[in-house]
Amino acid sequence: MGVKNGDARKRVTTAWGRLRWPLLLAAVLLCLGALVVAGMLPEFMSAPKSSPSTPAWQQEPGSLSQVDGVLPLDAEAPVPVPAEVSKLLNGTLKPDGAGSISGVVMDASTGQVLFDRDANANRIPASNMKLLTAVAALKALGPDSRFTTRVLASDDPSTVVLTGGGDVLLGGAKSDPAAVMGRAGLASLASDTAASLTKAGIKGPITVRVDDSLFAGGPLNPAWSLDDVAAGETAPLFSLALNSGRYSPEVTTGPRPQDSAVTTAQAFAEQLAAAGVQVSPGVERGKGVPAKVLAAAESATVSEQVDLMLETSDNFLAEALGRMTAGASGKETTYDGATAAVRQRLGELGIATDSMQLADVSGLALENQVSARQFAEVVRAITSGPDLALRTALDGFPVAGLTGTLGDRYVDAGTAEGAGLVRAKTGTLNTVIALSGYVVDADGRLLVFSFIGNGLDPGAAGNKVAMDRSASVLASCGCRG
Known part of the structure; x- marks a missing residue:
């Protein structure tokens, strides 16, 4: 059996643990300043740190925790109602001008589809292609291998x-x-x-x-x-x-x-x-x-290289990992061999590949065609699938507003609620925007998602905002109906 949502939750908490020192220091300094200005009134000592309605896992921690003590997500946490999820995303997932955005949201544990907009349609994925390369490399080479x-x-x-x-x-x-x-x-x-x-x-x-x-x-x-x-x-x-x-x-x-x-x-x-x-x-x-x-x-190690590739969206490194995956899969170490090896390894994970068109493994080629559902299935394999080697890719997903290619996003009022919570791989070409990743919602349910926009107006700022806002509403969604 595959490892449940606790592993993904542990990864999220580990990432938070790496980033908590600057945030905790700022919080301490602000609190001290408030106490001095207020004359250190007793009531300040008993003031609640956060709203009772904010889930525990979305609150700033009051003390440092040991990773070994992190509890798994509640397997009984309610699954969002699809109609509620669709209502939210239909209001946020809109292109800024021309083009269209397809997408899918799935419950990571069960695979239940919670939102589907042309999820099976082939789309140009841009650098979301690196997610396919990541799982193929980890499966073919092993996370601890070195070159x-x-x-x-x-x-x-x-x-x-x-x-x-x-x-x-x-x-x-x-x-x-x-x-x-x-x-x-x-x-x-x-x-x-x-x-x-x-x-x-x-x-x-x-x-x-x-x-x-x-x-x-x-x-x-x-x-x-x-x-x-x-x-x-x-x-x-x-x-x-x-x-x-x-x-x-x-x-x-x-x-x-x-x-x-x-x-x-x-x-x-x-x-x-x-x-x-x-x-x-x-x-x-x-x-x-x-x-x-x-x-x-x-x-x-291969896992460290995969994490760097995902976090920084490194095209050159992605292609090198693709060639090494080809060699480990019995293919020629050519560009065609790399795409064939990626397709082979995805098939071994039970992910349908017949409809895919793969021209490279980094996502620069406009000839690539992959559906949002296929990307969501790849993310689900990483977070919740039976192959534990794929778990090592979790650290490579950029954290909204904090790391990698998401470091300068999720900073405005419409998307800030997803900062620190959404973890996703980005993708950008001239008329293409993509975002695929995972998030724990307000009820403690792990969700995976993929949004892909094609035919978009080049440079239209609202397209990234639309995707970031859509991922953010998933983070804040209880969506019980």
């Missing part, structure tokens, strides 16, 4: 080969065990390589080669707009890269390296020189001898 970047010797003792193992989150400095991006660092790889060369009595000059053959096929997906590539939304994909295919981890927009494998090898050569090795100029492609490992560094 290894190796430096191999070659038949020529004066040549070393930097060999990609699928880690596109390499850092330029020393390996940082606490990091996701930069967990494996080129400086550490270079230092270990230099030590191995010294131990073997090999002196320079050393030629650096790079082996990026783990990923097959062309590095650029023909389904992508070249304008998106030029704008830095993604880049040609290789089996090793620095900073998820960027020049700097701090600069997430603008031009990217067009050959991340060579760029990474050049950076490695510089670190090798800094470690005291005489290095020949230039970088070549080639292969090493697998049995002769000079140095190796492991990536962050």
Whole structure:
């Protein structure tokens, strides 16, 4: 049997636990100020902290709690009445101008549909595609797996080969065990390589080669707009890269390296020189001898990479995870292999895929076609399904008004009631807005939802607001009729 709603509730509480310190400090300072101004009147000491009508799980905590003591959601909490949910959402889920928004809301535990507006219609999903990639990667690779970047010797003792193992989150400095991006660092790889060369009595000059053959096929997906590539939304994909295919981890927009494998090898050569090795100029492609490992560094876990992908909506990382999923699923490590592997793994979860059209696994391609119901089923598999490996994706969902791609949303009066409560993956293209995630309603019922707008007026601010407001009313809804 699958784990019930308690696991999802525990994840929500864990996320709140990480964010509570700044909020608690602000609350304490405000309370102290109020007491001083009021002359520390006794009645202030007994004033209630929150309205009795506010559910306990939506109140600011009065003290720190231990995660191990978190109680599961009440399995007997009332399921919202579909007519009441529909009444609320029909008033909020409206496009700002042209286009249409389809959507579905389901009870996570039972799968009962509480709201359905063209839920089975195929839609362009934008970055909601990453939800499909997340569950496929976790199922195929396992949440605790890591990717290894190796430096191999070659038949020529004066040549070393930097060999990609699928880690596109390499850092330029020393390996940082606490990091996701930069967990494996080129400086550490270079230092270990230099030590191995010294131990073997090999002196320079050393030629650096790079082996990026783990990923097959062309590095650029023909389904992508070249304008998106030029704008830095993604880049040609290789089996090793620095900073998820960027020049700097701090600069997430603008031009990217067009050959991340060579760029990474050049950076490695510089670190090798800094470690005291005489290095020949230039970088070549080639292969090493697998049995002769000079140095190796492991990536962050797959679950950590999935969380980063979902929270920041990283297209380059999504495609790399797709290729690794393809390899683990017996497919070619190409773009087509990645989409085939995602489809295969979704089918293993019991999610219907016949109607899907998949052109990439990041969501940049306009040829992608997936329904709101299929996304809701994926979210339900993560929150409440029998495969416990998928639970690790819960931390990657952005928190409304606080983290990731939802950090600057849920701040106005119409949506603020969902701040800190709604957790959802966003999706945005020129005429596409999508939001799929989960929320605990006012009665303590875990709900999953998916809203997808297509044919929308580009830049119309009301479309995101409509979706955010719709998710917010779910959070505040008792909806018992």
